[in-house]
Amino acid sequence: MASDSDDDMPLARTNGRVSNAHISKSVDKAMDEAASSSAHNAPAGISIRNGLVLDGNMDVDVPSTNGTVKRKSRGSTSKAVNYNVQGSESDEDAVPLAKRQKTKAKAQDSDSEDEKPLSSKKNGRLPPKNNTVALGEGSSDDQPLNKKLASKKASIERKAEKEAKVIRAKDKKSKAVKDESDDDVKANPRRKPNGTAIKVNGVKKVESDSDDAPLTKKATAKKANGKVKSEAGTPVKKGKKKEESEDAEEVYRWWDAPKKEDDSIKWETLEHNGVVFPPEYEPLPKNVKLLYDGKPVTLSVEAEEIAGFFGAMLHSTLNVENPTFQKNFFADFTEEVKKTGGAKDKDGNKVAIKEFSKLDFKPIFNYYDGKNQEKKARSVADKKADKAAKDELEAPYTQCTWDGRKEQVGNFRVEPPGLFRGRGEHPKTGKVKRRVLPEQITINIGDDARVPPPPEGHKWKAIQHDNKATWLAMWQENINGAYKYVMLAAKSSIKGQSDYKKFEKARELKKHIDRIRKDYTKDLKAKLMADRQRATAVYLIDKFALRAGNEKDAENEAETVGCCSLKFEHVTLKPPNTVIFDFLGKDSIRFYDEVLVDEQVFKNLKIFKKSPKKDGDDIFDRLNTSQLNKHLTNYMPGLSAKVFRTYNASWTMSNLLKELEDENFSIPEKVKLYNDCNRKVAILCNHKRTVGAGHEAQMEKMTDRIKGVQYQQWRYKQMILNIDPKQKKKMEKIHGAGYFEMNKDLTQEWVLEHQAFLVQDQRTKIEKKFAKDNEKLAANGEKEMKAKELEERLEVARDLEKKFKKENKSKNVEAEGRGASIEAIEGKMKKADDRITTMQLQAEDREGNKEVALGTSKINYIDPRLTVVFSKKFEVPIEKFFSKTLREKFTWAIESIEDEDEWEF
Incomplete structure (x- = not known):
């Protein structure tokens, strides 16, 4: 679908060098000649992670550091923080984690890379290449893995094209039947308007064709507006204690309830008890002081609390040894010291705190560490008593009354003050997260409900009655100015409906995916730069699960990017058709991948990176996320780039599960069959992660x-x-x-x-x-x-x-x-x-x-009803796939599938 773009259209971004509005024939021809002189292209559409690309192999680009050399992926840092108390471990353990990893990587014997542990290869930076084992297939087949993977992916996409045409044909037929039925109703008032015949003289004359049913089938209601007791799909066992059965909450079967006329109205009545505030600060004993230049100093209560934040986390060397963390903390700390009367020595003389290096937090750390050890050493009975007291205190806040029914509240606790850490190398790491006061909090509640009282001596910022909002309380935090919300829990009906809509939208995309792919394939050769950039971006999002990406404020936010915000240095081109992505993605986690693309896409990226562009310049300089999503809504309402991830994962999983046959396998073997399919989804849809350090x-x-x-x-x-x-x-x-x-x-x-x-x-x-x-x-x-x-x-x-x-x-x-x-x-x-x-x-x-986070794809991208269908068809307990928490979250999926042979994605 070409746009009406012209030379006068506004640019998506104006920073850096900008591509020409049109792509000249001479540029196209030059790129075509360069491509034809290269070797034959490998199969496109899959990831081929094979480690670092050597400079000598770069025919087009030389890989740059992108500012990501020092970044660590989640896989390499999780569970690896050094919690060493000074003097209690070896010298090696006292070295900061980042430095220790580099040292160990260099110390490896370089003679045989294959003999090294996977976690240490390539300095632990990049994941190992794919192999046949990752797909759960044998290695005896002579067909190259890349070709096999590409062939499988192409086969699944061809099925999607056929399916889309079939669905649209059915919809067209259904519409024709409905129009004909409406005409009949006008002529024969005794006929029902939905196309189903009524009895005339006691005889039913016409039956509606089941094939004419729309894509989204309504599950047969067991109870209209009904409720079911106990955990989803699990009846309450006989013989359980009375109090246990009484604790079983009634589940609102919203998926069986009639659909609301106004979907924007979320509730009619809402009652809740507000939020739980963290305990007030307890000042340090008089004998525990911060040391400056070796001497104890007295601080105001406010400044002492901030010093305590840093002192209590000395064990977290990954943070406290980070120069940015130190710099931001010191700026906020010294500002508070000045604002609250300054620091004083034992004689009451003012002490000017000017150098971070002269601060010694060990006395504070030792005090808090001692308290933690005492807490751990308590008896089991004491721990249980404390927990029971805490649970009793928080019980009124854990639930709200939403349209007359009980719903679980999620994060009802206000986050305590502390030091902001952030993901990756966040520029604001180490800044002080201020204590949130009632005067900053807005309460959202029903008109006739009792407003929860604020703590004594305080008042709420505002009270509102917005029944189109699903949050109960809201405030703005001081670090990034972001708004924090108290929402319902993941197992609530509201969250369930949100998940349901997400997966239904992905199912709806089935109708249009062939047209979208046909159009962006055509526009890969568009003359207008904006059209060609948009088509290339949609290709990358569809084929390689890249996130759309939003522009960031580099000074205030971590410099994370997605497809539309990729810069020159984030993409390296390796002929004939390999593209290497290396950038910080969501949550500041490093995204590194080598992918094989179509020849035209490779050619387009060469054009988008064409001189005089250089590091720092946008690749898609005539496109942003808003423009991309606006274009996608032309195909179906509400379609955005992120829907492709859900659609591709669910559609691929659906196809893989259909190929399975129950050959009298054991339960563990069936679970592995399912996990193998889940793993293939991650590989074919490019949902991967770095191999964990452990x-x-x-x-x-x-x-x-x-x-x-x-x-x-x-x-x-x-x-x-x-x-x-x-x-x-x-x-x-x-x-x-x-x-x-x-x-x-x-x-x-x-x-x-x-x-x-x-x-x-x-x-x-x-x-x-x-x-x-x-x-x-x-x-x-x-x-x-x-x-x-x-x-x-x-x-x-x-x-x-x-x-x-x-x-x-x-x-x-x-x-x-x-x-x-x-x-x-x-x-x-x-x-x-x-x-x-x-x-x-x-x-x-x-x-x-090791390279696949199965839980992430299973929870966020694969329609849970596919798992339920597998569970029923292969007679595997749903508990083998979903934990108790997930069974509560996906109650709607478990309860709505009555016949596994009738439902399909």
Whole structure:
């Protein structure tokens, strides 16, 4: 769909060098000649992450740093923050995490890259390349993986094109039937206007064609406006305690309720109790002071609280050693010090705080760390009592009354003051998040409802009764000026309806996807620069799941970008048709990907990057997100760039699940089948993540668990020989020679380590049980057990240690338990076999998921009804796919699917 753009149209952005309004024939021809001289293009439309691109391979561009060299992805930093208390760990642990990672990366032996752990390859910066294992397929096929992937993706897209045409044809037919029916009604008033015949003289004359049903089918209502008790899809079990059944909340079946005439009206009545404020600041004891230049200083309560924010988080070296964090904190801290009377020494003389390096927060850190340790050391009973008291205090705020029914409130707590951290290298990291006062909060509530009282001595900023809004309270935070809202919880009907609309919009896109792809493919060769840039952007968003991207205020926000806001340095071109993206995406997480694109798209990007453009210049300089989304609404109302991610993920998953057949698999095998499909969605739709830093350690742990069961299985076999040595010949005849030998992976060194682990694990369990039993006795006012009792209990661990030593010496394993029989031991071996199979499937799953966040795609992009359909069709409990929280969130999906063969995405 070409636009009416011309030379006089306003530019999307005016910063930097701007492309010409039209693309001349000479430029097009020159690019065509350059493309034809290159090697044949590889299959387009897929990601081919293969690590860093070397300068020598760059025919068009040289990859630049983009300012992202120091950025860390979520995968490389999560769970890796150094919580070291100074002096308590090794020197290496005292080194800041960022520096430590670089040091270790350089220290790796460079002779064999393949022998390094995956998490350390390429300095942990880039994920490893795709392989056939990632797709759950064998490697025996000679067809190149890239071609196989591209072929699969093309096949799914061809199905989408056919489906779109079929749907539009059905809609056209339905409309014709409806128009004909309306004409009949005028001629025959006894006929119903919906096309369904009424009884004439007791005979039903006409039936409506089920094929004429619209795309969005209404589920048959079990109860109009009805309610269902307990968790979604799970009836309340008999025999449960009365209070547990009473706690089961009634679920509002909004998906069965009649549709409102005015969808913008969210509620008629609304009652709630406001928000929970964080506790007031407790000043430090007089003997705990901030040190400046080695001397204690006295601060105002306000300044002391801010100093406490920094002091309490000294363990978080990733933040407190960040120069930007330090600079922003010091600016806000010194401003507060000046505003509240300054700092004073022990004699009351003013102290000028001018250098951050002279501040010493250790006394403050030690104080707060001591309090934390005391809190952790409390008894289980005390912890439970504190939690119960907190829950009782917050109970009135956890629910609201929305149109007469109870709904769960989400974030009813006002965020406490502290230091802003932000994602990635946020320019405002370290600034002080001020305490939010009632005078900043606006309450949204029903006209006739009781307004919740503010804390004593305060008042609310405003009270409003906006029934078109779904928030209960709102305020503006001081860091970025963003508005914070108290909303309903994810499991609420309002959130559920929002999810439903999102996935229905993606289903609606099925009707139009062929026309959209046809139009943007045509406009890839448009003469107008604006049209060609828009078509190229839609191609990248559709094929590679790039986010549309919004322009940022670089001074106040993290410099994250998306497709429309890509700059010259974010895109590297490698002939014949490889494009390398490297930029900070959503939440300041590094987006790095190598993708194969169509020849025309590669050519267009060369034009968009054509000299005199350079670093800092926009690639899509005649396009912004608003223009792009406005164009997309020409195809269907409400269509925006982000709908493509949901559509592509759900449509791909739908196709992959249809190809599955139930071949009498076990439940774990069926779960793996589903996860394999989920993983393919991530690969084919380019939803990926960096390999986590702890992945290798997790895989080693899983391998050790499997080895542990294999070792126990070997012991069972030795027990059989202990009972009846004649079984050796008999069993080897059935199972083959070497049946009674230990698995080759179980070395003598490993066995000794494992035995030591089992003994220590036994000791630890006994000690924990002893401590827990004593806590219960103390809580009931009874006398605690003495240490002698613990020693007697530990005798079990000592006996186990002696048994292992005896087995290692004699090479004979005695049968365990009274009256041990070969049949009983074989039963245990069968259970061990099942455990090994299950754990191996889990290990394969985890290895396959190292680059894929299955949860993210399953929750946000794949229609949950697809998971429900799979669960019903393959008879796998929905609990295997959705946690309790997700089952509550997706109640509408679980309850609305009655016949898995009738519903499809």
